[in-house]
Amino acid sequence: MPERTIGNYVVGPLLGRGGMSEVYAAEHRFLGDRVAIKLLRSHLAGDADATRAFVAEANRTRAIDHPNVVRVLDFGSDGDDCYLVMERLEGDTLAARLEASRLGEAEVRRLGAAIADGVAAAHQRGIVHRDLKPGNIVLVGDTPKIVDFGIARMFSGGATVTRTRIGSLAYMAPEQITEGMIAPSIDIWSLGVILFEALAGRLPFQDFANGRTPQLFDPPPRLALLASVSPALEALIAACLERDPARRPPSMRELAAQLRASSDPRVTEDLAPLGRGTDPCLGSDAGEAPRVEVEPRAAASADERAIATEDTARSRRRGRAIVVAALVAAVAITAGWSIATSETAVLAPIARTTVAPADVAPPPPPRAPTPAAAVPATPPAAATPSATTPAAGFTVEVRSAPPGASVSVGGKRVGVTPAKIALDLPASLVVTRAGYQPSRVRAERAGPINVRLVPARRAPTRAAGETLD
Numbered sequence: 001m002p003e004r005t006i007g008n009y010v011v012g013p014l015l016g017r018g019g020m021s022e023v024y025a026a027e028h029r030f031l032g033d034r035v036a037i038k039l040l041r042s043h044l045a046g047d048a049d050a051t052r053a054f055v056a057e058a059n060r061t062r063a064i065d066h067p068n069v070v071r072v073l074d075f076g077s078d079g080d081d082c083y084l085v086m087e088r089l090e091g092d093t094l095a096a097r098l099e100a101s102r103l104g105e106a107e108v109r110r111l112g113a114a115i116a117d118g119v120a121a122a123h124q125r126g127i128v129h130r131d132l133k134p135g136n137i138v139l140v141g142d143t144p145k146i147v148d149f150g151i152a153r154m155f156s157g158g159a160t161v162t163r164t165r166i167g168s169l170a171y172m173a174p175e176q177i178t179e180g181m182i183a184p185s186i187d188i189w190s191l192g193v194i195l196f197e198a199l200a201g202r203l204p205f206q207d208f209a210n211g212r213t214p215q216l217f218d219p220p221p222r223l224a225l226l227a228s229v230s231p232a233l234e235a236l237i238a239a240c241l242e243r244d245p246a247r248r249p250p251s252m253r254e255l256a257a258q259l260r261a262s263s264d265p266r267v268t269e270d271l272a273p274l275g276r277g278t279d280p281c282l283g284s285d286a287g288e289a290p291r292v293e294v295e296p297r298a299a300a301s302a303d304e305r306a307i308a309t310e311d312t313a314r315s316r317r318r319g320r321a322i323v324v325a326a327l328v329a330a331v332a333i334t335a336g337w338s339i340a341t342s343e344t345a346v347l348a349p350i351a352r353t354t355v356a357p358a359d360v361a362p363p364p365p366p367r368a369p370t371p372a373a374a375v376p377a378t379p380p381a382a383a384t385p386s387a388t389t390p391a392a393g394f395t396v397e398v399r400s401a402p403p404g405a406s407v408s409v410g411g412k413r414v415g416v417t418p419a420k421i422a423l424d425l426p427a428s429l430v431v432t433r434a435g436y437q438p439s440r441v442r443a444e445r446a447g448p449i450n451v452r453l454v455p456a457r458r459a460p461t462r463a464a465g466e467t468l469d
Contacts, residue, residue, distance in 0.1 A: 005029065006078045009037055009085065020044060020150065021054070025088065035073060038084040045080040053150075058084045061149045063125050068118030070138070070147045089145055094194070095134035102201035105228055111144050112195050113259040118146045119191065120252035123184045126154050130182065132190035133171045134197070153182045170203055174216050174243050185245035188255060192240025192248075196220065199229055204241060216243075222411065232261075235406050235432040238413065249434040258434055261456040394446035395422045398429060401452045405433035417451075 004011040012025035015036060026037040044050040055075070061084075062072040074085035094111070097103075103111070115137060122129060129136075129152050136148045151166045161180050173189035175181040196204040204220035220241050223234040236258050242248050249255040398407050400417040407415045408430040414421050417431065426444040436453035443449060 006037065006039070006081055006083050007074075007076050009035065009083070011037060017041075018148070018150065020050060026085070033073075034088050036086045036088040038086065040082055051082055054082050054084065057150050057152070060122075060125075060127050060152050060154075061086075064118075064122050064127065064149075066118050066121035068114050068144055068146060069121060070145050086147075089138040089140050089147070091138050091140040091145075093135050094137040094139060094144065094198075097139060098134055098198060098201070103198045105199070105230060105233055108195055108198045109233065109259045110142075111139075111198070112191065113256045114144050115146065115191060115194070116252045116256035116259065118144070119187050120256060122146075122149075122152070123187070123252055127152050128155050128182050128184060129187050129190075130176070131167050131171075132187050132194065133168050134194060135168075137194075155182045155184075169208055169213065170205065172215070173245070174213075175245055177213055177216065181245075183245065184252065185248055188240050188248050188252060189245075191252075191255065192237050195237050195240070196223065199223060199233075199237075231408055231411055231430045232432055232438040233259075234411065235408060235413070235430070235438070236434065239406070239434055254435050257456055261437060393422070393424055395420055396429075396443045396446060397421075397448045398431065398441075399448065399450050400431055400433070401450075402433070402436075405431050405436070405451070405453060407431055 006026075008029055009026040010029050012027065014022060014024055016023045021038050021040055023036055023038045026035050027033065028035065040047075040050055040054055058072060058075040061070065062075075065071075070089060071087045072084065073087060074083075076083055076085075115132075119129060119132065127149070129146065129149060131148065131151050132146070136146060138145045138147055161182070167176060169177075171190045171193050173181070173186040175183075176186045176189075193204060200221070200223060205214040205218055207214055220238070223229045223237060236249070236255075240248055240255070249258065397420050398415070398417050403417050405417045406413055407417060407419055407421065409421070409423070409427050421429070421443075423443055426442065429441050429443055429449070430438060431441065431451045431453065432438040433453055435456060437456050439451050439453060441449055441451055
């Protein structure tokens with residue numbers, strides 16, 4: 001085949017093909033630089049509208065100077081051919097990676113934060129990608145690069161509405177489908193779909209046959225059934241997939257910060273064992289997570305400090321009571337079954353006065369035969385139920401500062417603060433909100449629960465143009 005040259009570039013093999021363009025490997029004929037060159041497809045050569053859109057793509061992509069976005073190196077025309085020259089990315093797409101295996105939480109957080117950084121740089125320049133999906137993310141080593149801004153659009157103010165519905169249906173936000181909305185919120189939705197797919201190995205919404213759009217009607221399956229996914233990350237992805245754009249993370253920068261924030265070990269410790277060995281999309285658990293008692297975090301208000309002090313004191317009393325009860329049982333066994341009545345009468349009050357305040361009643365010592373002349377020992381008093389033991393079924397009112405936080409029980413979302421939540425038994429509540437560290441509180445009785453959320457620490461942003469390869 002004769003060598004094909006466009007401008008200063010020698011065109012090589014085809015790398016990919018889209019609806020309007022084709023991408024080829026190429027090399028600068030004088031400098032030897034290995035690049036990728038994008039050309040309008042032959043049937044669009046000379047089409048004025050297609051050419052204008054191609055030039056607009058070149059200008060948009062060139063304006064986004066970020067290490068997680070493909071770089072535009074050159075643009076020009078040669079006869080009827082318009083060409084866009086980009087850095088050649090040596091690596092597989094995220095789509096190819098996900099076909100091989102799903103990813104763990106640490107990898108999803110790292111890749112998701114880097115992708116969010118790149119999209120945030122586009123949003124800062126008023127550009128919405130509109131077609132964010134695994135096929136448009138190339139993994140160069142450990143660095144994701146966003147490509148194909150062919151249908152990206154500028155937005156002004158809060159949002160722009162168009163008459164066109166363009167994008168990849170499985171990754172399109174509801175308002176993008178129904179209204180033609182162009183706003184940062186639609187890219188946040190798309191990234192939420194990507195993160196869900198990377199963790200679960202499947203899309204959150206399926207069955208797109210005959211033009212059906214399940215994201216308009218179907219709730220996404222729970223990620224909590226995956227043992228490797230923390231409640232904090234599940235809540236963050238669920239926020240990205242809210243049908244109401246106002247309930248999603250406010251920006252890609254906030255989303256990146258939340259993805260980089262370390263999940264609270266107190267939140268994940270008692271929920272991580274959920275659903276071992278189950279399919280993440282079946283909606284049934286393989287087991288119930290054990291409850292783990294943890295020391296309360298530093299309270300930010302007088303109410304919280306009082307609750308924390310009370311819980312800590314109760315835990316210490318309970319621990320001391322168990323130790324004393326064990327010692328009493330050991331003494332009884334060592335002394336044998338013929339303990340005198342006088343010894344039993346001495347030990348019984350100790351067991352009563354020590355154990356009752358902690359709500360733990362040790363087994364009574366073995367009874368010895370009572371001589372006829374002996375005075376019978378006073379029987380141990382029955383353990384009195386603690387005043388703090390909740391009755392079956394109670395309601396708590398969860399309030400947070402700031403409000404609007406998601407409240408989950410056992411990995412299932414049960415409300416948004418301020419919220420009244422009915423519980424059958426004592427339970428751990430996980431309170432999460434975008435931009436803040438997740439908080440876990442224990443509900444043991446009816447009444448108000450006040451949670452002050454701590455802002456998440458922001459990761460330092462990279463300077464524009466800094467490269468990682």
